[in-house]
Amino acid sequence: xINALTFDIxxxxxxxxxxxxxxxxxxxxxxxxxxxxxxRLLDLLDEARSHATxxxxxxxxxxxxxxxxxxxxxxxxxxxxxxGHQMITRLSRSQFEADVRRAKAAVEDAAGTAVIGYRAPTFxxxxxxxxxxxxxxxxxxxxxxxxxxxVHDRYGIPNAPRFPHRVAxxxxxxxxxxxxxxxxxxxxxxPVAGGGYFRLWPYAVTGWALRRxxxxxxxxxxxxLHPWEIDAGQPRLPIGRRAQFRHSVxxxxxxxxxxxxxxxxxxxxxxxxxxxxTGVMTSGRAA
Numbered sequence: 710x711i712n713a714l715t716f717d718i719x720x721x722x723x724x725x726x727x728x729x730x731x732x733x734x735x736x737x738x739x740x741x742x743x744x745x746x747x748x749r750l751l752d753l754l755d756e757a758r759s760h761a762t763x764x765x766x767x768x769x770x771x772x773x774x775x776x777x778x779x780x781x782x783x784x785x786x787x788x789x790x791x792x793g794h795q796m797i798t799r800l801s802r803s804q805f806e807a808d809v810r811r812a813k814a815a816v817e818d819a820a821g822t823a824v825i826g827y828r829a830p831t832f833x834x835x836x837x838x839x840x841x842x843x844x845x846x847x848x849x850x851x852x853x854x855x856x857x858x859x860v861h862d863r864y865g866i867p868n869a870p871r872f873p874h875r876v877a878x879x880x881x882x883x884x885x886x887x888x889x890x891x892x893x894x895x896x897x898x899x900p901v902a903g904g905g906y907f908r909l910w911p912y913a914v915t916g917w918a919l920r921r922x923x924x925x926x927x928x929x930x931x932x933x934l935h936p937w938e939i940d941a942g943q944p945r946l947p948i949g950r951r952a953q954f955r956h957s958v959x960x961x962x963x964x965x966x967x968x969x970x971x972x973x974x975x976x977x978x979x980x981x982x983x984x985x986x987t988g989v990m991t992s993g994r995a996a
Contacts, residue, residue: 712983713980715762723766725830726948727946730946733793742940747780749939749965750939754785759978761785761786765777766790766792766830767792770812781822790812791812791829792812796863798833813849824850825850827854828854832863833864842877842886843878846882852887852984856888858888858889873989886989887931890903890918892918903931907934912967929983931980934964939960941960
């Protein structure tokens with residue numbers, strides 16, 4: 710079973726936990742760390758002879774085009790993470806469309822290749838923002854990976870399908886959706902294989918979850934991380950203890966060690982390739 714491996718390429722200060730602490734006007738004044746951390750991820754993938762999808766923030770693509778070209782040159786898929794890391798729940802339809810178009814243009818210009826995949830900042834395709842999928846199709850995207858089928862304080866559609874599927878995206882249109890991975894049990898869905906969940910759970914839990922998804926349910930997993938999650942040296946910004954814990958627990962060596970082991974124990978490919986194998990990739994038109 711081949712699983713999808715993804716990285717959301719953004720600066721540490723783009724994380725939603727800092728939205729009320731760092732003003733957007735201050736972003737350019739803060740030290741950038743995305744290049745070094747992403748290059749380390751690229752080296753880890755080279756070591757494992759594995760390829761992934763990199764969801765690049767448009768803001769980063771405009772400022773670090775060499776990084777985006779380097780990712781593409783190493784054979785990885787380039788996809789879009791929006792432009793200004795704004796949750797869709799805070800945007801109108803016209804604002805979201807403007808953000809997506811600007812981001813797609815910036816990422817494609819930097820990569821020199823077409824972009825067909827999208828992931829919303831903070832997984833903010835929720836029940837109230839499902840209209841965003843129609844905008845994605847109209848803008849030329851063929852798949853989305855933003856829906857987390859869990860209960861969470863910031864995101865999630867608890868009863869959404871757990872595995873790759875087609876979802877309606879306006880009259881006569883559909884888009885492929887690759888949800889973030891969960892394991893179901895005891896009437897609950899437990900998030901696995903990404904972000905803080907990957908950093909917090911012991912590797913044995915992550916490995917067990919992926920084997921369960923692959924072998925018992927016969928489905929590919931979706932693994933995701935951010936460059937700042939392997940960067941223990943990132944500056945600490947003034948946030949509460951609980952928020953700081955969620956953001957920084959096990960960043961650095963621990964997560965690198967887990968990622969190395971994951972790359973050794975499982976097979977991975979970019980999202981576009983995994984979706985192609987499932988048969989749910991669409992041209993944007995419903996069947």
